[in-house]
Amino acid sequence: MEAAGNRERRWISGVEPAPELLSANGTEILEIECREQPQRLRDLIRAYAEDPGIGSTMRTLRHAAGGRGPILLLGMGASFCSAISGAVLLQTHGRPSFTVDAGEWLHYGASTWDDAALSILLTTSGESAELVELFRRATRGELALICNNYQSTCWGLAENRLPILAGPEYGNATKTYTNATAAAVITASELLGLPWREDAETAAETFTTNLDRIFSIRAELEAFCRGAANTEIVGRGAAYGGAVMSALCIREITGHRAAAHTGAGFRHGPNLDVDASHVAIIFALGRVAELGVKLAAECNRRGGKVVLVSEQDREPTERLFPVHVDAVPEPWEGITALLAPQALTLAMAERNGCRLPPRFEYGVMEQ
Numbered sequence: 618m619e620a621a622g623n624r625e626r627r628w629i630s631g632v633e634p635a636p637e638l639l640s641a642n643g644t645e646i647l648e649i650e651c652r653e654q655p656q657r658l659r660d661l662i663r664a665y666a667e668d669p670g671i672g673s674t675m676r677t678l679r680h681a682a683g684g685r686g687p688i689l690l691l692g693m694g695a696s697f698c699s700a701i702s703g704a705v706l707l708q709t710h711g712r713p714s715f716t717v718d719a720g721e722w723l724h725y726g727a728s729t730w731d732d733a734a735l736s737i738l739l740t741t742s743g744e745s746a747e748l749v750e751l752f753r754r755a756t757r758g759e760l761a762l763i764c765n766n767y768q769s770t771c772w773g774l775a776e777n778r779l780p781i782l783a784g785p786e787y788g789n790a791t792k793t794y795t796n797a798t799a800a801a802v803i804t805a806s807e808l809l810g811l812p813w814r815e816d817a818e819t820a821a822e823t824f825t826t827n828l829d830r831i832f833s834i835r836a837e838l839e840a841f842c843r844g845a846a847n848t849e850i851v852g853r854g855a856a857y858g859g860a861v862m863s864a865l866c867i868r869e870i871t872g873h874r875a876a877a878h879t880g881a882g883f884r885h886g887p888n889l890d891v892d893a894s895h896v897a898i899i900f901a902l903g904r905v906a907e908l909g910v911k912l913a914a915e916c917n918r919r920g921g922k923v924v925l926v927s928e929q930d931r932e933p934t935e936r937l938f939p940v941h942v943d944a945v946p947e948p949w950e951g952i953t954a955l956l957a958p959q960a961l962t963l964a965m966a967e968r969n970g971c972r973l974p975p976r977f978e979y980g981v982m983e984q
Contacts, residue, residue, distance in 0.1 A: 646788040654792045655824055659821050681777075696741055699801050703802055709947070719747045742769060762775035780800075789870050823944075832956075852877070852900040854951075860879075869973050903948075904947065
């Protein structure tokens with residue numbers, strides 16, 4: 618208490634938590650924040666469509682993106698995952714774009730930074746040491762920030778700023794991933810000159826209705842996956858961002874070993890050692906859904922269990938647990954893909970406890 622009394626409290630997002638949150642455990646925080654996602658997502662969509670300040674920033678970025686060179690989206694952890702959907706949308710419409718780990722870029726890639734037309738840096742906290750250093754080193758103005766902390770160092774250093782609008786988050790990245798992914802997709806749409814609000818609102822409504830239904834079967838999902846030595850999470854395109862985020866969520870909350878792969882990366886690698894000790898969560902979504910279905914069948918033939926997240930109703934078997942997710946416009950499956958792994962993580966925490974205590978203040982940010 619003495620240390621806290623002698624320094625300014627560094628509350629997450631600069632907001633002091635309500636007393637009932639300060640007394641909540643990690644499992645309770647996880648469910649609260651998962652269930653906040655639909656409203657936070659709707660709030661972000663409305664703000665990005667109607668706020669004149671955000672509109673002005675988008676016009677500035679659209680002008681910057683007109684230059685030669687690729688568009689880079691940089692982040693780490695959950696923010697890196699959120700960037701993937703934005704880069705995928707740009708790529709599928711013919712604009713060279715790449716998702717880059719900010720820490721790797723800082724130490725190995727920054728010498729080529731001037732070749733990029735525009736760089737968009739994503740950070741929930743705005744205090745990650747690598748992102749702060751990138752902003753301090755930047756010598757050009759073609760930078761943008763997507764951030765959830767409007768009192769942060771990065772927010773103060775950036776000229777072109779876009780908010781995540783997820784509110785304070787005290788557990789694993791849930792609503793900040795969802796909103797940051799939405800912000801990346803909307804920003805990419807704006808850079809391409811594409812209309813986006815109708816697709817975004819469709820995705821938000823689908824996310825809302827599917828969350829309650831999928832979370833209602835979380836105990837059965839956990840029972841199906843229980844006892845697995847390894848959990849592999851497989852996605853393509855925007856859903857690959859959901860796969861990486863899902864693996865982070867499971868590992869941070871439960872301590873269970875989970876790893877993410879692209880469909881091709883899994884097909885030509887870890888698929889070779891699938892056996893009865895494995896569970897694969899496969900996202901069969903979007904334009905290449907049938908490749909996910911094909912991979913699920915192969916895992917089953919090798920004796921592995923599969924949670925198959927798809928847009929079709931399928932019959933369960935001893936080794937197949939189908940989860941139906943309603944279709945959304947591409948690349949919004951980067952958000953809806955996450956629902957089944959979030960539900961699984963919550964059920965695992967409810968059964969075995971949560972290994973990630975709530976975090977109400979920022980700690981020391983180091984590389």
